[in-house]
Amino acid sequence: MNAKELCEGSRANYANFITWVALDRSNLSAGRQLSVNYFIVAVILFFAQLLFGMIAATQFIFPNFLYDWLDFSVNRMVHINAMIVWMLYGFIGCVYWLLEEESGTDIVGLKLGKLAFWVLTGAVTIVVLVYLLIQTGAGKDSSLWLINEGREYIEAPRWADIGIVIVMLIFFYNVVATFSKGKWSGIAGVLTLDLVALAGLYVAGMFYMTNITHEQFWWWWVIHLWVEATWEVLVGVIMAWSLMKLLGVRRQIVTTWLYIEVALMFGSGILGLGHHYFWIGTPEYWLTIGGFFSALEPIPLVAMVVHAMYDAGSHSFKNSNHPAVAWIIAQAFGNFFGAGVWGFMHTLPQINMFTHGTQWSASHGHLAFFGAYATINIAFFYLAIQHWRGDVWMNSDTANAWRWKWALGLLNAGVVGMTVALLIAGYEQSFIERAVEGSTWGGYFSAQNHPSFQSAMVWRWFFGLMTFSGLILLIWDLLTIGKGETRKAQEIVEH
Amino acid sequence: MIEPVALKDFFITFFSAALIIMAGASYALLFAWSKVNTNPRIKIAAYFSYLVLLVAVVLLTKAANFSGYWLTLSGVMVVGYFFAPIGIWYLCVKTHAVSDTQQATLEDK
Numbered sequence: 001m002n003a004k005e006l007c008e009g010s011r012a013n014y015a016n017f018i019t020w021v022a023l024d025r026s027n028l029s030a031g032r033q034l035s036v037n038y039f040i041v042a043v044i045l046f047f048a049q050l051l052f053g054m055i056a057a058t059q060f061i062f063p064n065f066l067y068d069w070l071d072f073s074v075n076r077m078v079h080i081n082a083m084i085v086w087m088l089y090g091f092i093g094c095v096y097w098l099l100e101e102e103s104g105t106d107i108v109g110l111k112l113g114k115l116a117f118w119v120l121t122g123a124v125t126i127v128v129l130v131y132l133l134i135q136t137g138a139g140k141d142s143s144l145w146l147i148n149e150g151r152e153y154i155e156a157p158r159w160a161d162i163g164i165v166i167v168m169l170i171f172f173y174n175v176v177a178t179f180s181k182g183k184w185s186g187i188a189g190v191l192t193l194d195l196v197a198l199a200g201l202y203v204a205g206m207f208y209m210t211n212i213t214h215e216q217f218w219w220w221w222v223i224h225l226w227v228e229a230t231w232e233v234l235v236g237v238i239m240a241w242s243l244m245k246l247l248g249v250r251r252q253i254v255t256t257w258l259y260i261e262v263a264l265m266f267g268s269g270i271l272g273l274g275h276h277y278f279w280i281g282t283p284e285y286w287l288t289i290g291g292f293f294s295a296l297e298p299i300p301l302v303a304m305v306v307h308a309m310y311d312a313g314s315h316s317f318k319n320s321n322h323p324a325v326a327w328i329i330a331q332a333f334g335n336f337f338g339a340g341v342w343g344f345m346h347t348l349p350q351i352n353m354f355t356h357g358t359q360w361s362a363s364h365g366h367l368a369f370f371g372a373y374a375t376i377n378i379a380f381f382y383l384a385i386q387h388w389r390g391d392v393w394m395n396s397d398t399a400n401a402w403r404w405k406w407a408l409g410l411l412n413a414g415v416v417g418m419t420v421a422l423l424i425a426g427y428e429q430s431f432i433e434r435a436v437e438g439s440t441w442g443g444y445f446s447a448q449n450h451p452s453f454q455s456a457m458v459w460r461w462f463f464g465l466m467t468f469s470g471l472i473l474l475i476w477d478l479l480t481i482g483k484g485e486t487r488k489a490q491e492i493v494e495h
Numbered sequence: 496m497i498e499p500v501a502l503k504d505f506f507i508t509f510f511s512a513a514l515i516i517m518a519g520a521s522y523a524l525l526f527a528w529s530k531v532n533t534n535p536r537i538k539i540a541a542y543f544s545y546l547v548l549l550v551a552v553v554l555l556t557k558a559a560n561f562s563g564y565w566l567t568l569s570g571v572m573v574v575g576y577f578f579a580p581i582g583i584w585y586l587c588v589k590t591h592a593v594s595d596t597q598q599a600t601l602e603d604k
Contacts, residue, residue: 253590253591260586287497288564288565291568292567292568292571295568295571298516298519298520299575299579302519302523302576302579302580302583303583305520305524305527306523306580306583306584307583307587310527310530310531310584310588310591336520340520341513342513344512344513344515344516345509345512345513347512348508348512348555348559349497350497350498350499350500350508350560350561351499351500351508351512351559353499354499354500354505427505427509430505431502435502435505436502
């Protein structure tokens, strides 16, 4: 088969695929068409995250698997980077989705927004290809700019960093200019202030300091103030808007609670990040600050529990999109257990000195990221697909509803299973490697070769496969749900 | 100054810390439920959850070797987790009451 035939074949397959999914873009406004572009890339990167996670999990059991061809360090890096980027794509998509309706006008600077989307997507593709094609080599100034910056979790080379900040600024312009042209609201205000922090804090990860403690101090700003604080507020904004649209909760209520969440975040969340300043050479007072404020961090989650009970007791809610609401409920539980319970279990310095950076952290990370961020993005994917289909009926009696229910079950059970398996591995690792053998190399290998660690890794692989199966089912469902449905979505009345 | 957890107290430290959050949330849930349902057993269950939280705080305080100003943290957890659901409930009633009144006014018009 020559190149021309291959090209024509691909084109025909793509045309068949488009016919099969039967999604009509004319059901969406121009702004929402940009939003679904972000969602599509988010789903592709979600797939990449799980694929590379599975390869890395396999290498924990069979260390020679793809050795010297696709090393564990690269797989782990792509796994984590893909996760951060797909969630960011999801959040940007959510904001573009709500922007026109919330402001009451068309998006200002949409062409620039579209250009930014393609620039960002092109940059992400190049960065991933470079990660995969140039896995080893000397670390020089040029490699920092062109190949890999070398900082864990934010390895993207400097040129891509600059590109990300520019794209964030364009996104910020779209949002602020649109609200300025249309109308401002409480949600718009919180969103705008949060986007200032979203673009600004990333800059903290773009300069080097010669002192490793100073270096780590600023690096944590990106990892934790960016991901934990600004993303949490962004999720609050998205959740507030979703609750109005899906359950008909009154604007005044969601706005008030959004302000309360921001206040709690400032009161406990920012200083709670002190638990990431343990053991990097910062002054000892960070142990106290991190410990005390980490103990207060679950209060917003307690607030959520009380408020949910109040609403359940006072109003009988109807909703127009059962899969989306199911994922929002999953978000509440996942956030509570992943961030609250799993976080506080090992956050006090008296115990954290043994657990920090072990598989215990990975256990917490898996459940917290999935629970707090993946779930709300998936909920929004269902909200978007409902409108893309022409605002059709999307309840439990929809054709093939088993798909979204099984996808929900497999993804959640898979992540919970991985979390428990990693918890067992982390417990063993912190006990043997850290406490008994004093963080020595010998201790590291004793822990890695311990039967309970190794069997935990096998269970992690199994539950990883379950999660991956759930994602494939989720993608199938997103492509097909509502196809052929003629009933219109239930109208939601404001409570 | 912190004193690391002893090897024998590893499990109890993790377990009691997790239990504080679980019991705190359980107390909050049952407290809120007791406000929308008059069954007195729910309120008793809420206070039982809080009792579990108290025991968990004591266990964590001992296992994590809290002393000096670290004991304040135990106090903050005991007081904070008791009053937080009450305060949040009050906020719920107030925030909803204002909008309920406005809604009723709008409907009257």
